Amino acid sequence: MSYWKTFSRGLWEEVPIFRLLLGLCPTLATSTSVVNGVGMGLAATTVLVGSNVVVSLVRKGIPGKIRLPAYIVIIASFVTIVDLLMHGYTPALHKALGIFIPLIVVNCIILGRAEAFAGKNGVVHSFLDGLGMGLGFTVVLCVIGSVREILGAGTFAGIPVTPASYKPILLFILPPGGFIALGLMLAGFNYFESRKGAGE
Secondary structure, rough: OOHHHHHHHHHHHHOOHHHHHOOHHHHHHHOOOHHHHHHHHHHHHHHHHHHHHHHHHHHHOOHHHHHHHHHHHHHHHHHHHHHHHHEEEEEEEHHHHHOOHHHHHHOOOEEEEEEEEOOOOOHHHHHHHHHHHHHHHHHHHHHHHHHHHHHHEEEEEEEOOOOOOOOOOOOHHHHHHHHHHHEEEEEOOOOOOOOHHHHO
């Protein structure tokens, strides 16, 4: 498989949220604004790339019976690094994302890619797979966060973007709004894919 194919699968063909339906909990919880979406996406991407590379490097030295605990230890190490860096350099974002930063340890996308890809492939492909999947996850979080913030607060990244007469729909900032926004986008993605498949 080419390097580009490995990288690009996470951007569309296997985009984690829309195609694999993985990582839905942090998606719903942290997509209340575009800034939170970017922060969560980049944190997950960092952990995904780092853990994929390390798992790929040590995969042949880990006995099969303990590979999952070993993968979790590797992932937890990167989550701790990201958590401390965010706490030190972006304390406001760290506070806004709260418990969902440590919970990256149990994010299905990261453990899933370590088990399904990095544990069976070389370092370069694993790096590109982690980067592609992470960026795909980040883009979707940004899109959902943008929609929810604009509709729910009338702002984009904290800057007002709607007319003064617009009355924000508070529902989109609340948890039900996350389900509605994600559901509508997932339906739109599947509709587009079905039309695309019918046209081929």
